[in-house]
Every structure is written in C-alpha cells, then in structure tokens.
Amino acid sequence: MNIRVGQGYDVHKLAENEELWLGGIRIEHTHGLVGHSDADVLIHGICDAILGAANLRDIGYHFADTDPQFKGIDSKILLKEVMKLLRDNGYELSNVDNTIVAQRPKINPHIPAMKQCLSEVMNVDEDQISIKATTSEKMGFVGREEGMAVHSVALIYKSQK
Structure with a gap:
C-alpha cells in the first residue's frame, strides 16, 4: 500500500471587528482572525497537510493571498478544491489530526460541529477527522491573545481505482 504523511501549520492574527471562523463554522467571540480569505486557520492547516502529503506544494501556491x-x-x-486535487492525483484521505492552539475562546464545545462540517466538505467520515485544542499557557503570541495557530497531520493512501 502506498501511504504518505504530510504536516501543516498555520497562524492568523486576532483582531476586533472580525468574524471567527474555525473548521468551517462561525464561533461567537470578541475577536476574529484576520486574513486574505475568511482566515479559517484550521482549514488552512488541513489543506497544507493534505497538499504536503500528496507532494502538491502548499495552500499559498494554489490560492495566493495576492490574488483578488x-x-x-x-x-x-x-x-x-484541495480534496479534488488529492483525488485527481489518485489519493484518498486516511485521516487528519489537528491541534488548535488558542488561549480563548474555549474550542472543545465547538469540535462536534467542526467535525460534522469538515466531513461534509471533505466527503469523509467524521471519525477520519481529529480535532484537539490546547492553550499556550499564556505564553507567546497565542498566550497574549494576538493570534491562533494550528498544527495538522494528514495520512493519505493511493486509491485502488
């Protein structure tokens, strides 16, 4: 069996008057993430992990933040689109494991909704998507609530088509 692993990492700055999108769902919070897109740091980490596993470069290569x-x-x-690229190159997703690093808001209550949303978008079972959350114990940019980070790992395999 041809299996591959890829890792993704993304960060976005937090700011007032922005919406907070994580894992495809909107979360009520005093601050939101800033970016060229909707700044969904979780989805961006997942995209990079999948693209890396398939040796298809990174999210910025396919969806440049300079492109209007x-x-x-x-x-x-x-x-x-990343899932389409994956499948067009003869691969399927085995699983993706993600860690959201955020001081606030509490992420755990939102994980079931994120998993449901992502499984529908990716056309995979919810049990193929792991989402965990942690803080940075009030250290660094995450601890100062200046931003959020995500670490993602994807395992893919060559489909038998």
Missing part, C-alpha cells in the same frame, strides 16, 4: 479572486473567500471552498 480569493479575497474574503470561504475556506471551505478551498478545502473542497
């Missing part, structure tokens, strides 16, 4: 067509885009659209 991606300004404000819903990251679920980008993830759907």
